[in-house]
Amino acid sequence: MDYTIVIHGGAGTILKQDMTPELELDYKSGLDDALEKAGKILENNGSAIDAVKMANIVLENNILFNAGRGSVFSSNGHHEMDAAIMDGKDLSAGAVTCIHGIKNPIELSYKIMVNKQHVFLSGKGALEFAANEGLELEDDQYFFSEFRYKQWKAISDTDVYLIDHSSVNKEESEKKFGTVGAVAVDKHGNIAAATSTGGMTNKKFGRIGDTPIIGAGTYANNATCAISCTGHGEIFMRAVAAYDVSCLMEYKGLSLQDAMHKVVHEKLIALNGEGGMIGVDAKGNYAMLFNSEGMYRGIKNNKGYKEISIYK
Numbered sequence: 001m002d003y004t005i006v007i008h009g010g011a012g013t014i015l016k017q018d019m020t021p022e023l024e025l026d027y028k029s030g031l032d033d034a035l036e037k038a039g040k041i042l043e044n045n046g047s048a049i050d051a052v053k054m055a056n057i058v059l060e061n062n063i064l065f066n067a068g069r070g071s072v073f074s075s076n077g078h079h080e081m082d083a084a085i086m087d088g089k090d091l092s093a094g095a096v097t098c099i100h101g102i103k104n105p106i107e108l109s110y111k112i113m114v115n116k117q118h119v120f121l122s123g124k125g126a127l128e129f130a131a132n133e134g135l136e137l138e139d140d141q142y143f144f145s146e147f148r149y150k151q152w153k154a155i156s157d158t159d160v161y162l163i164d165h166s167s168v169n170k171e172e173s174e175k176k177f178g179t180v181g182a183v184a185v186d187k188h189g190n191i192a193a194a195t196s197t198g199g200m201t202n203k204k205f206g207r208i209g210d211t212p213i214i215g216a217g218t219y220a221n222n223a224t225c226a227i228s229c230t231g232h233g234e235i236f237m238r239a240v241a242a243y244d245v246s247c248l249m250e251y252k253g254l255s256l257q258d259a260m261h262k263v264v265h266e267k268l269i270a271l272n273g274e275g276g277m278i279g280v281d282a283k284g285n286y287a288m289l290f291n292s293e294g295m296y297r298g299i300k301n302n303k304g305y306k307e308i309s310i311y312k
């Protein structure tokens with residue numbers, strides 16, 4: 001059987017003229033690293049769930065992306081991270097919200113999933129669970145980046161909440177989303193999805209985005225598709241975006257591409273919902289769609305095809 005891994009590192013107003021060649025290379029090599037490490041798992045007969053977890057870990061460890069180490073600042077000057085993972089084989093899922101100090105939030109979601117008792121843990125309870133599971137912790141310094149601190153400081157006295165990567169002196173309309181995510185189909189025909197984020201700069205503390213909500217930002221079902229979203233979370237939640245793609249496939253018989261197109265280019269746009277999503281189905285079809293200027297994205301499969309792109 002064939003395998004495919006697809007990843008994203010966020011969507012938004014990502015314009016070539018705002019990017020230096022060096023930074024562009026750094027982003028691309030971060031995405032490449034995630035594709036290679038996750039691809040190796042699939043190559044060696046590993047599972048889709050392990051591959052999407054690995055891709056998220058690699059991107060969480062890269063300060064350029066708004067997840068794990070590179071998470072943005074909330075309105076109270078702290079980091080609050082969200083993550084979710086779902087296995088399309090048996091619809092098992094794990095999710096966390098409003099956590100801090102955990103090196104890899106996706107790892108915590110995974111532990112919740114395999115523990116099976118609950119699906120979604122938040123705040124202190126999630127941190128206690130993480131401690132019991134012996135997950136790796138990091139101090140505030142690890143999560144600090146000058147760039148994101150400045151981003152937050154520029155608007156911390158206001159009610160504005162900004163999307164990641166937005167340059168502080170640009171208009172609010174120049175939105176960039178930096179969440180990371182992955183979807184994969186393995187050699188056994190199983191699919192999985194995982195998404196991780198620091199959310200949005202200056203978001204109210206306690207705010208939960210679409211990322212950790214099963215069906216909104218993350219969803220996987222072998223019978224339909226595996227989806228990971230990035231964009232203005234409030235809208236993706238209201239659109240139940242990831243599950244809507246699955247529904248269009250299940251109940252209307254749409255292909256993955258057509259279902260994703262309808263959600264990204266019709267339904268989200270009707271709600272003014274900027275962003276994008278990546279998807280695969282169990283047959284190995286994949287799509288990377290966005291209604292914004294750009295989306296950090298990449299795909300690799302067993303046929304030797306690899307593509308890493310940023311702009312439209």
Ligand code: ASP
Nearest residue numbers: 177178179209230231233
């Ligand atoms: N969807 C994420 C959120 O609303 C943000 C992003 O994709 O960058 O928290």
